[in-house]
Amino acid sequence: MKVGDVVAGRYELGEVLGIGGMASVYRAHDRVLERDVALKVLDERLGQDPEYVERFRREARAIARLTHPNIVTVIDRGDADGRQFIVFEHVRGTNLKQLLARRGRLPVTQALALAHQAARGLGFAHENGIVHRDVKPQNVLVNPDGVAKVTDFGIARSHGAVDEALTMPGTILGTGDYLSPEQAVGQPADERSDQYSLGTLLFELLNGEPPYRGNTLVAVAARHVNDPVPSVREHRPDVSPRVEALVHRAMAKRPEDRFPSMDALGAAIEAAMAEESAVRGHGEDDGATQILAPPRRTSGAERPRRRRQLPRTLLAGLGVLAAAALLVWALATERLVPTESGGGGGGRVRLAAVADYDPEGDEFEHRELLGSATDGDPATFWRTETYDGGLEAVGKEGVGIVVDARRRRELDELTVLTDTPGFAARVLAGNSPAGNFVDVSGEETVDEETTFDLEGGRYRYYVLWITDLDEVAHVNELRAS
Numbered sequence: 001m002k003v004g005d006v007v008a009g010r011y012e013l014g015e016v017l018g019i020g021g022m023a024s025v026y027r028a029h030d031r032v033l034e035r036d037v038a039l040k041v042l043d044e045r046l047g048q049d050p051e052y053v054e055r056f057r058r059e060a061r062a063i064a065r066l067t068h069p070n071i072v073t074v075i076d077r078g079d080a081d082g083r084q085f086i087v088f089e090h091v092r093g094t095n096l097k098q099l100l101a102r103r104g105r106l107p108v109t110q111a112l113a114l115a116h117q118a119a120r121g122l123g124f125a126h127e128n129g130i131v132h133r134d135v136k137p138q139n140v141l142v143n144p145d146g147v148a149k150v151t152d153f154g155i156a157r158s159h160g161a162v163d164e165a166l167t168m169p170g171t172i173l174g175t176g177d178y179l180s181p182e183q184a185v186g187q188p189a190d191e192r193s194d195q196y197s198l199g200t201l202l203f204e205l206l207n208g209e210p211p212y213r214g215n216t217l218v219a220v221a222a223r224h225v226n227d228p229v230p231s232v233r234e235h236r237p238d239v240s241p242r243v244e245a246l247v248h249r250a251m252a253k254r255p256e257d258r259f260p261s262m263d264a265l266g267a268a269i270e271a272a273m274a275e276e277s278a279v280r281g282h283g284e285d286d287g288a289t290q291i292l293a294p295p296r297r298t299s300g301a302e303r304p305r306r307r308r309q310l311p312r313t314l315l316a317g318l319g320v321l322a323a324a325a326l327l328v329w330a331l332a333t334e335r336l337v338p339t340e341s342g343g344g345g346g347g348r349v350r351l352a353a354v355a356d357y358d359p360e361g362d363e364f365e366h367r368e369l370l371g372s373a374t375d376g377d378p379a380t381f382w383r384t385e386t387y388d389g390g391l392e393a394v395g396k397e398g399v400g401i402v403v404d405a406r407r408r409r410e411l412d413e414l415t416v417l418t419d420t421p422g423f424a425a426r427v428l429a430g431n432s433p434a435g436n437f438v439d440v441s442g443e444e445t446v447d448e449e450t451t452f453d454l455e456g457g458r459y460r461y462y463v464l465w466i467t468d469l470d471e472v473a474h475v476n477e478l479r480a481s
């Protein structure tokens, strides 16, 4: 399926909104009702597996029963040429992970307002017997009015997310950042597991990054099981003791020490919101208005703090897993690359960002934001991690983003758009998304719009290789011809 295809005689595919481990989500135009929708298509390979097909159907059925302002509405489901799809209301805006990447940690009132809405949506699901099991910022969408809507139900990881993420063939390593301790040890998730994950999400909204970091999914999962919950107030003194206490209670290791229900957590957040507005006065932004303000340079107090407390060595095991994940990722996205418009040579070549490239690193460089570099929208961006003191401070030669030109071809030019001009970069190329790249351009300082002249042969994968930056570099758009 690709941009411009009409699915089920009705839904005209637009750009890709998101690519996950099991499915891709497109914006689509419904020709019958003449409105935009979001079309989620099950991965082609997983569509061969009856278990996944059944899961996907279960997701549609589960949410179809849930009509709530804080849950993304299901409109339709079906299959087209053997591909399973679900049609959702289209939520204009971003998911919370993108919002965090753009804005850094949020003002306390906004963070509470968003978590409160997510709690309401999840509480409603729980009342209807549905446990989400994968609550994380990527699965909470925010529309331009600041309304949060929970999506991506029905993954139904009843056998434990870690086991499954590690053993399920063809799975991209997921995130363990929001995993409850009970899920981490392979016990079944219940309503209280969603509460733990939502507590972790609120922690991140307030803190700018999740509570536990680690080199691997397993390392992070172990920290959820063993490590005490870090203090939010330590880095963020404007968080009240009351808010800190509720985050800690939601994140209690033992489910029985958490709030008795999602609604009880929602009520505690509401009480904290009332206290905040009493303390700060009613003129304060209530979290509903400035949410989608345009991106700005990360600077000043709201910049996310990165604490790089982990050894910088790339564990051998992770190296293998990372390379495998990158390859799987590349394969999964390959079919999504839209065909070029027009046929003639010398024209625009459609690129798809397929991987981040951080060969000397201990972490991925914002893989979840990759799509933003090739989505045709200069307002959204992929970004590097934040490097206080630049790359040299961590001894890295560079970090990069890999794009797929869909087949081997000799590109003439690669144009970069950025809203963080001033970083140095050059272009590399190769025929695997995971490495073995050669230089195909000279080094340049990237301005708001910079075009690299390329030479050196026919390659399928091209890397924008960033070699010098001031804290962070954004890649808003990559275009090739």
Ligand SMILES: Nc1ncnc2c1ncn2[C@@H]1O[C@H](COP(=O)(O)OP(=O)(O)O)[C@@H](O)[C@H]1O
Binding pocket: 017, 018, 019, 020, 021, 022, 023, 024, 025, 038, 040, 072, 088, 089, 090, 091, 092, 094, 095, 138, 139, 141, 151, 152
């Ligand atoms: N209804 C929607 N409207 C707008 N964007 C959406 C919608 N559903 C999903 N997305 C985007 O696509 C991403 C992946 O969707 P999701 O349902 O979570 O799929 P996956 O199961 O692959 O994680 C989301 O994080 C969001 O950015």
Ligand SMILES: [Mg+2]
Binding pocket: 020, 138, 139, 152
């Ligand atoms: Mg998701």
